[in-house]
Amino acid sequence: VPQDRIPGQEARTKVAAIQMNPAFGEPKVNLARTCDLIDEAAARGAEIIVLPELCVSGYVFNTRREVAALSEPIPQGPSVTAWSDLAQRRGIYIVGGVCEREGENYYNSAALVGPRGHIGTYRKTHLFFEEKMFFEPGNLGFPVFRLPMGNIGVLICYDLRFPEPARILTLKGVDLICSPTNWVAMFNTRLWDDSGFCMANYIVMGSAAVNQVFFACADRVGVERGVQFLGASTITGPSGWPIAGPGSKDQEEIILAEINLSDARRAKAKNEFNHTLADRRIDLYDHMLGYSE
Amino acid sequence: VPQDRIPGQEARTKVAAIQMNPAFGEPKVNLARTCDLIDEAAARGAEIIVLPELCVSGYVFNTRREVAALSEPIPQGPSVTAWSDLAQRRGIYIVGGVCEREGENYYNSAALVGPRGHIGTYRKTHLFFEEKMFFEPGNLGFPVFRLPMGNIGVLICYDLRFPEPARILTLKGVDLICSPTNWVAMFNTRLWDDSGFCMANYIVMGSAAVNQVFFACADRVGVERGVQFLGASTITGPSGWPIAGPGSKDQEEIILAEINLSDARRAKAKNEFNHTLADRRIDLYDHMLGYSE
Numbered sequence: 001v002p003q004d005r006i007p008g009q010e011a012r013t014k015v016a017a018i019q020m021n022p023a024f025g026e027p028k029v030n031l032a033r034t035c036d037l038i039d040e041a042a043a044r045g046a047e048i049i050v051l052p053e054l055c056v057s058g059y060v061f062n063t064r065r066e067v068a069a070l071s072e073p074i075p076q077g078p079s080v081t082a083w084s085d086l087a088q089r090r091g092i093y094i095v096g097g098v099c100e101r102e103g104e105n106y107y108n109s110a111a112l113v114g115p116r117g118h119i120g121t122y123r124k125t126h127l128f129f130e131e132k133m134f135f136e137p138g139n140l141g142f143p144v145f146r147l148p149m150g151n152i153g154v155l156i157c158y159d160l161r162f163p164e165p166a167r168i169l170t171l172k173g174v175d176l177i178c179s180p181t182n183w184v185a186m187f188n189t190r191l192w193d194d195s196g197f198c199m200a201n202y203i204v205m206g207s208a209a210v211n212q213v214f215f216a217c218a219d220r221v222g223v224e225r226g227v228q229f230l231g232a233s234t235i236t237g238p239s240g241w242p243i244a245g246p247g248s249k250d251q252e253e254i255i256l257a258e259i260n261l262s263d264a265r266r267a268k269a270k271n272e273f274n275h276t277l278a279d280r281r282i283d284l285y286d287h288m289l290g291y292s293e
Numbered sequence: 294v295p296q297d298r299i300p301g302q303e304a305r306t307k308v309a310a311i312q313m314n315p316a317f318g319e320p321k322v323n324l325a326r327t328c329d330l331i332d333e334a335a336a337r338g339a340e341i342i343v344l345p346e347l348c349v350s351g352y353v354f355n356t357r358r359e360v361a362a363l364s365e366p367i368p369q370g371p372s373v374t375a376w377s378d379l380a381q382r383r384g385i386y387i388v389g390g391v392c393e394r395e396g397e398n399y400y401n402s403a404a405l406v407g408p409r410g411h412i413g414t415y416r417k418t419h420l421f422f423e424e425k426m427f428f429e430p431g432n433l434g435f436p437v438f439r440l441p442m443g444n445i446g447v448l449i450c451y452d453l454r455f456p457e458p459a460r461i462l463t464l465k466g467v468d469l470i471c472s473p474t475n476w477v478a479m480f481n482t483r484l485w486d487d488s489g490f491c492m493a494n495y496i497v498m499g500s501a502a503v504n505q506v507f508f509a510c511a512d513r514v515g516v517e518r519g520v521q522f523l524g525a526s527t528i529t530g531p532s533g534w535p536i537a538g539p540g541s542k543d544q545e546e547i548i549l550a551e552i553n554l555s556d557a558r559r560a561k562a563k564n565e566f567n568h569t570l571a572d573r574r575i576d577l578y579d580h581m582l583g584y585s586e
Contacts, residue, residue, distance in 0.1 A: 125574050132566045141577055162573060163456035163503050168580040187563055189532050195488065199502055199533045206499020209492055210456050239482050240492045270480055273425050280455060281418050284434055287461040288581040 011262065013149040015176065015214075016046035017255040019233040019247040021222035024058030027070055031056050031079055034096065035086060041254050042090045047149065050218040051096035053124075053156050053180040054108060060225040064106075067134045071101035074111050075118035084113045091115050093147060095154055097180035105136045110154045110180045112145055120145050122154035126162055129186075142168045150175035150261025157181040160203055160217075164288070170211040171277070175261040179204070179217040185228040196246045198230045209240025212267035212276060214259055221250045235259070238267035304555065306442040308469065308507075309339035310548040312526040312540040314515035317351030320363055324349045324372055327389065328379060334547050335383045340442065344389035345513040346417075346449050346473040347401060353518040357399075360427045364394035367404050368411035377406040384408045386440060388447055390473035398429045403447045403473045405438055413438050415447035419455055422479075435461045443468035443554025450474040453496055453510075457581070463504040464570070468557040472497075472510040478521040489539045491523045502533025505560035505569060507552055514543045528552070531560035 018037045022030040034051055041049050053059065056079045057070035074080050083094045093114045100109035100123065108124040108131055123138030124131075142165055144153050153169035155177055160166070169177060183200045185191055192198050204215045214237060221231040234245035235257040244257040269275050311330045315323040327344055334342050346352065349372045350363035367373050376387045386407045393402035393416070401417040401424055416431030417424075435458055437446045446462035448470055453459070462470060476493045478484055485491050497508045507530060514524040527538035528550040537550035561569050 125577060126572055127566075129564055129566050137574070142580075158567075158572075161503050161569065163460050163500070164573070164578050164581060167456050168578065171580055190534055193534075199498075202495055202533060203499045203502050205492075206496040206503075207456070209496050210454050210499075240495060241483055241486075271422055273420075273422050274451075276454065279419055279451075280457070281430070284418060285457050285461065285581065287435070287464055288457060288578065 011149065012258050012260050013047050014045040014256060014258045015216050015235055016041035016049045017216045017218035017233040017235055017245070018049060018051050019219055019221060019231055019255065020052060020055060020252045021220060022055050022058050024060060024224050025070065027056045027078070030058070031082055035082055037252070037254065038083070038086050038094060041256065042092050044254070044256060046092065046256060048093045048152070048176070048178070048216070049095070050178045050216045051094065051180055052218045052220040053097035053182040054099050055097045055180070055220065057099035058224055059182045060227050061130070061134050064134055067099065067106050068101070071099045071106050073102065074098055074100050074109060074121050080111045080113060080118055083111070084117045087113045088115050088117065095178040095180060097156065106134055107138060108135045108156060110156055112154065114147070122156070124156040124159060125165065126158045128158035142172065144169060144172045144174050150264070152176045152178055155179050157183065160200060160207065163207070166207045166211050166213070170213055174213055175264040176214040176216060179215060181217055181219045183219050183230040183232070185230060191230060192232065192249060196232060196249065198232045200230070201232055201234055201242070201246060204234065204236050205240045205242065208236040208238060212238040213264045214238060214261065219247070221252065238264045304442065305551050305553050306340050307338040307549060307551045308509045308528055309334035309342045310509045310511040310526040310528055310538070311342060311344050312512055312514055312524055312548065313345060313348060313545045314513060315345070315348050315351050317353060317517050318363065320349050320371070323351070324375055328375055330545070330547065331376070331379050331387060334549065335385050337547070337549060339385065339549060341386045341445070341469070341471070341509070342388070343471045343509045343511040344387065344473055345511045346390035346475040347392050348390050348473070348513065350392035351517055352475045353520050354423070354427050357427055360392065360399050361394070364392045364399050366395065367391055367393050367402060367414050373404045373406060373411055376404070377410045380406045381408050381410065388471040388473060390449065399427055400431060401428045401449060403449055405447065407440070415449070417449040417452060418458065419451045421451035435465065437462060437465045437467050443557070445469045445471055448472050450476065453493060453500065456500070459500045459504050459506070463506055467506055468554040469507040469509060472508060474510055474512045476512050476523040476525070478523060484523060485525065485542060489525060489542065491525050493523070494525055494527055494535070494539060497527065497529050498533045498535065501529040501531060505531040506557045507531060507554065512540070514545065531557045
């Protein structure tokens with residue numbers, strides 16, 4: 001047992017956010033690359049590994065036909081099959097972005113696999129920009145998956161720009177929000193600050209702090225069809241402060257942190273007067289659901 | 294007209310967050326100090342001025358009797374009377390923290406006054422630590438006040454640590470959230486980072502970004518009965534990036550920024566596909582109101 005483990009807090013889990021640079025329209029190359037990076041992260045002790053959004057297909061689609069050609073069913077498709085094999089062999093959990101096909105519908109999804117194969121799927125609920133041309137909005141709600149080390153949920157990129165999804169996951173008991181992302185430069189006035197953080201990092205820090213949950217955000221890097229991605233993958237703790245990262249702006253890398261997922265529960269009891277879930281004023285929150293008084 | 298004004302965006306407003314160090318139990322001294330600082334901010338062009346939480350009474354009460362002695366009715370009490378006089382004389386708007394007495398109940402409140410006197414009151418809805426011993430939880434909801442330059446709302450300190458209040462104000466059309474605060478050191482693992490920001494600043498940046506609204510946070514400084522306050526007052530824009538501040542950790546100062554409150558509305562239309570209020574998945578948000586499925 002390493003010296004830095006606090007007594008009573010031995011139930012630690014290594015979490016990895018994999019920052020990578022997929023090549024558009026090269027699913028076999030990209031899938032092989034995800035497996036190499038998963039292997040490397042697992043060799044470094046990672047038990048929960050997060051891959052970026054649409055990391056096998058690429059992101060910047062021009063036509064629905066391209067989406068069709070690069071999509072795959074979950075769990076039968078090649079990505080989830082390969083990740084399940086790895087997860088079983090390594091005894092790990094993987095959350096990875098998948099361009100999902102179900103019948104004639106396409107979803108910007110993330111699959112969760114573990115030692116016993118496919119566990120569940122999240123379909124991005126808030127679609128950004130031209131995603132609305134190609135994908136259906138997610139119709140599976142905000143599921144929370146109960147793993148041996150804690151409860152995890154998934155949000156994808158633009159989902160993070162709404163306060164509701166992370167809050168709903170929190171109310172459902174999530175400890176760690178795994179976020180496959182493709183943070184884009186476009187529409188941002190300022191890409192990174194002097195600390196190497198982009199605005200999405202600060203949104204995540206704020207959300208981690210108000211919900212007292214962990215986040216593992218795996219972003220992609222590179223430029224695809226003129227669209228630049230921001231990197232800056234992070235792992236953030238329930239106090240809101242980052243634990244690992246930000247990753248670089250343009251290089252592939254693995255962001256790794258050892259955490260105790262139960263800290264997300266302890267953090268909610270602030271002091272003898274305040275538990276942040278009990279302090280909610282649900283008597284005043286009915287306005288949350290719409291515009292009307 | 295200064296060179297940096299964009300054509301069509303001349304409707305600018307100077308906003309000031311006043312960072313000050315009240316002395317506990319010295320309401321006359323403190324009130325005079327607020328008036329001096331308001332005068333200085335107004336002389337520098339401020340039209341909307343925010344003062345810290347409980348800036349006339351002080352914050353660290355030991356007994357309900359102390360609260361009673363340092364409380365005042367709104368609008369008849371000395372603070373709102375003095376601020377109203379100043380607002381009328383200067384043609385400005387002031388949001389200031391008041392230890393409010395109504396009958397036998399006490400509230401941690403903020404009063405809004407303008408050129409025609411008292412406009413409205415917000416009572417802190419989420420009470421922190423020993424505030425629960427002395428104050429009633431706010432019972433006036435989350436009002437939005439329609440000023441000539443835009444719509445403003447008020448949140449006080451711990452209210453910011455919940456995603457719901459700012460979201461509700463946003464759904465009610467707020468452009469600028471004025472926040473009198475007393476950010477305390479206690480219960481924080483890390484007080485400020487190398488950029489001089491505390492976690493509350495990042496929570497506000499994240500909230501500004503997901504709601505596309507301005508924030509003006511006026512924090513206090515100093516140590517009162519052993520409790521340290523963090524300063525770092527800021528004015529934050531609807532992109533999430535700070536516009537002015539952070540104020541220092543321990544000195545009184547005026548944080549000033551010239552903004553166009555309508556930018557909070559423009560920022561919500563991200564591109565031809567995305568308006569962030571229209572993109573909300575209210576079909577999936579019913580979980581927001583409680584714990585049940």
